[in-house]
Amino acid sequence: MSDNTSPLVTAAWSFLVLVVFLLLWEYGPGWVGMPEFVLPPLTRVAEEAVRIWQTERLLWHAGITALEVVIGFVLGSAMGALIGYALGVSPRVEAILSPYLLALQIAPKVAFAPLFVMWLGYTIYPKILVAILIVFFPVLINVLSAMRAMDTDMINLARSFSATRMQVFRMV
Numbered sequence: 429m430s431d432n433t434s435p436l437v438t439a440a441w442s443f444l445v446l447v448v449f450l451l452l453w454e455y456g457p458g459w460v461g462m463p464e465f466v467l468p469p470l471t472r473v474a475e476e477a478v479r480i481w482q483t484e485r486l487l488w489h490a491g492i493t494a495l496e497v498v499i500g501f502v503l504g505s506a507m508g509a510l511i512g513y514a515l516g517v518s519p520r521v522e523a524i525l526s527p528y529l530l531a532l533q534i535a536p537k538v539a540f541a542p543l544f545v546m547w548l549g550y551t552i553y554p555k556i557l558v559a560i561l562i563v564f565f566p567v568l569i570n571v572l573s574a575m576r577a578m579d580t581d582m583i584n585l586a587r588s589f590s591a592t593r594m595q596v597f598r599m600v
Contacts, residue, residue, distance in 0.1 A: 453467075453470045454469050454470040454471065457469065493555075497559055499559070500556045500557070500562070500563060503556065504560035504561070504562070504563030504567065505567050507568075508563065508565065508568035508571065509568075511525070512567065512568040512570070512572040513597075515568075516571065516575025529568070532561075537561045537562050540558060541554060544557050579600075586600050
């Protein structure tokens with residue numbers, strides 16, 4: 429069955445869904461007797477957003493958070509790449525570290541945030557550590573998969589031409 433609706437009709441329906449959602453947000457909790465502290469009306473949320481924007485330096489704090497995310501991303505990527513490379517190069521390192529990495533990977537990353545705050549205080553470090561944990565495993569798994577997918581014949585060919593380990597890493 430093909431859908432022959434025009435883009436204008438689709439846009440109108442999308443807009444209608446948005447309007448219904450916003451109206452339900454504004455008036456729905458009051459209709460069912462839900463307290464305002466559970467789900468405040470849209471107008472209260474908008475007023476508070478404007479207040480925060482004007483008085484509490486929202487952009488400054490957003491910039492700090494962005495910096496923490498970037499630092500965590502860079503460090504997590506570097507650590508994931510280095511450890512993934514080490515696991516791919518050495519089966520012994522993989523056998524030793526795999527149980528610990530698996531245990532750390534299956535744990536919910538958000539569960540570590542309160543521990544990091546308790547250990548390190550309310551500073552930049554717990555936030556960076558959570559970002560590192562989130563980024564670390566996808567990078568590690570991709571680098572390890574790439575290491576395992578390398579053609580051993582190409583590696584042996586490069587070594588037969590007296591390529592160093594770094595040359596094999598960079599060229600192959």
